[in-house]
Amino acid sequence: MENDYIYQVSAVMNKRPYLLVGAIAVLVGLLSRCSDQKPRSADTRGAAYADATSCASCHKTIYDSYATTAHAHSSAEAEEGTVKGHFSSPLNTFHFANGTDVVMEKQGKELFQAVKVNGQEKARYPFDIVMGSGRKAQTFLYWSKDQYFQLPVSWFVPADGWANSPGFPADHPKFDRVIPSTCFGCHSSDVKVREEVKGINITEKFERREMIAGIDCQRCHGPAAAHVQYHTENPADKAAHFIARMDTLTRQQRLDACALCHSGLKPMYKPAFAFKPGDKLADFIIPTVPFPKSRTSWTYTATKCNCWRPASVSCKARP
Numbered sequence: 253m254e255n256d257y258i259y260q261v262s263a264v265m266n267k268r269p270y271l272l273v274g275a276i277a278v279l280v281g282l283l284s285r286c287s288d289q290k291p292r293s294a295d296t297r298g299a300a301y302a303d304a305t306s307c308a309s310c311h312k313t314i315y316d317s318y319a320t321t322a323h324a325h326s327s328a329e330a331e332e333g334t335v336k337g338h339f340s341s342p343l344n345t346f347h348f349a350n351g352t353d354v355v356m357e358k359q360g361k362e363l364f365q366a367v368k369v370n371g372q373e374k375a376r377y378p379f380d381i382v383m384g385s386g387r388k389a390q391t392f393l394y395w396s397k398d399q400y401f402q403l404p405v406s407w408f409v410p411a412d413g414w415a416n417s418p419g420f421p422a423d424h425p426k427f428d429r430v431i432p433s434t435c436f437g438c439h440s441s442d443v444k445v446r447e448e449v450k451g452i453n454i455t456e457k458f459e460r461r462e463m464i465a466g467i468d469c470q471r472c473h474g475p476a477a478a479h480v481q482y483h484t485e486n487p488a489d490k491a492a493h494f495i496a497r498m499d500t501l502t503r504q505q506r507l508d509a510c511a512l513c514h515s516g517l518k519p520m521y522k523p524a525f526a527f528k529p530g531d532k533l534a535d536f537i538i539p540t541v542p543f544p545k546s547r548t549s550w551t552y553t554a555t556k557c558n559c560w561r562p563a564s565v566s567c568k569a570r571p
């Protein structure tokens with residue numbers, strides 16, 4: 253927005269120098285009006301949530317180190333830069349059987365998986381959403397008629413190459429695997445979804461690329477609009493207000509806060525998005541199967557800060 257004004261001002265300058273003073277006055281007026289306004293959240297999760305980037309102003313060190321974590325990149329809008337794999341020949345092609353290839357292509361700003369049979373293009377599907385930070389792998393979703401579908405070719409880091417998505421057939425590319433919102437519940441911070449009920453069928457309908465990418469601060473710390481507002485208005489108060497205190501949670505509550513996403517896929521009563529620190533995982537999980545034990549050790553180290561941000565940043569580091 254501000255860039256637009258600056259651009260307009262310089263365009264005016266080129267043409268009619270005498271308008272410059274007026275234009276600057278307007279610009280100054282606009283900027284000071286902006287700064288008079290209270291910070292208002294544009295966050296799609298509702299008024300209790302602060303804008304996902306707002307934490308940076310007071311927690312810069314934590315924010316910057318968080319930005320390098322797998323959590324921050326666990327999902328993204330697909331574009332050059334967020335999709336890690338190769339897009340130039342010959343490394344951009346994955347071969348299926350009978351002369352069928354899927355070729356990763358750029359067209360303007362958009363990225364596509366194009367199906368080619370003996371070199372002839374039959375169809376192309378856009379990369380819309382990236383799932384996975386690309387430590388090990390990335391898989392991709394395209395959006396069509398209000399649903400998300402997984403693309404048949406994924407990116408595998410150890411192999412430095414494209415291959416068919418896990419569980420997909422090896423002999424032909426398949427484009428009809430519907431992706432549910434649970435996928436976003438563990439990999440993003442919000443997704444725009446509604447349920448369409450027809451008889452006994454419930455279909456999830458999404459809006460294209462409408463999500464808050466990555467697992468942001470408020471997925472782990474809970475809604476923080478009141479916290480941001482209080483500390484913006486009371487900069488001298490150095491004690492935390494209106495935010496869940498991690499150090500007052502019981503060991504089980506701390507484990508649950510990570511196990512929500514780190515104990516495998518399970519049927520749920522409520523979307524994972526609704527979970528806040530202090531909640532009981534048992535209130536979210538439908539106990540159809542014995543509650544799975546964590547396979548990995550790090551859920552048991554949830555009280556150490558190194559488990560979610562690089563070791564080089566100390567817990568007590570402050571901007």
Ligand code: HEC
Pocket residue numbers: 302303304306307308309310311469470473476477479480483484489490491492493495496497498499
């Ligand atoms: C205007 C300044 C300001 C903003 C913006 C801000 N905070 Fe804070 N926050 C503080 C202060 C001050 C403290 C208390 C000192 C400390 O722990 O850094 C604090 C403490 C915290 C704590 C530690 C609570 C505890 O004691 O266990 C968490 C967690 C936290 N903030 C999360 C967030 C999140 C998430 C955001 C963004 C949505 C955010 N803060 C934005 C000022 C701010």
Ligand code: HEC
Pocket residue numbers: 321322323325326327383384385386387388437438439467471472509510511512513514550551553554559560
């Ligand atoms: C909202 C879901 C969610 C929550 C809550 C969550 N995680 Fe994760 N975590 C993920 C996902 C998804 C990944 C995989 C990210 C990727 O690489 O795409 C991940 C990756 C990780 C990794 C491996 C990546 C790395 O940086 O080494 C660790 C360790 C981890 N999480 C620890 C934790 C701990 C500890 C907690 C609790 C404090 C926690 N997570 C809470 C979803 C979550």
Ligand code: HEC
Pocket residue numbers: 383384385386387388389390391431432434435436438439512513514515516517518
């Ligand atoms: C119950 C939570 C949960 C759900 C649901 C979930 N994931 Fe994950 N996903 C994780 C966690 C946790 C990791 C990290 C695992 C690890 O590193 O041990 C992960 C890792 C990944 C990775 C590898 C990232 C990397 O670079 O290491 C991809 C790709 C991925 N998930 C895609 C998906 C897709 C696509 C869906 C939906 C069909 C999905 N996930 C559903 C929790 C979840």
Ligand code: HEC
Pocket residue numbers: 307311314315316318323467468469470471472473498499554555556557558560566567568569
């Ligand atoms: C994966 C979950 C997770 C995410 C994402 C996360 N935190 Fe935390 N955070 C924790 C846990 C668990 C603790 C308590 C243990 C600790 O100190 O590491 C904590 C502690 C804190 C503290 C108090 C202790 C300290 O080191 O100062 C602050 C402040 C904080 N986080 C802010 C943030 C901000 C700001 C973000 C986003 C940039 C963020 N956190 C993202 C899980 C998370």
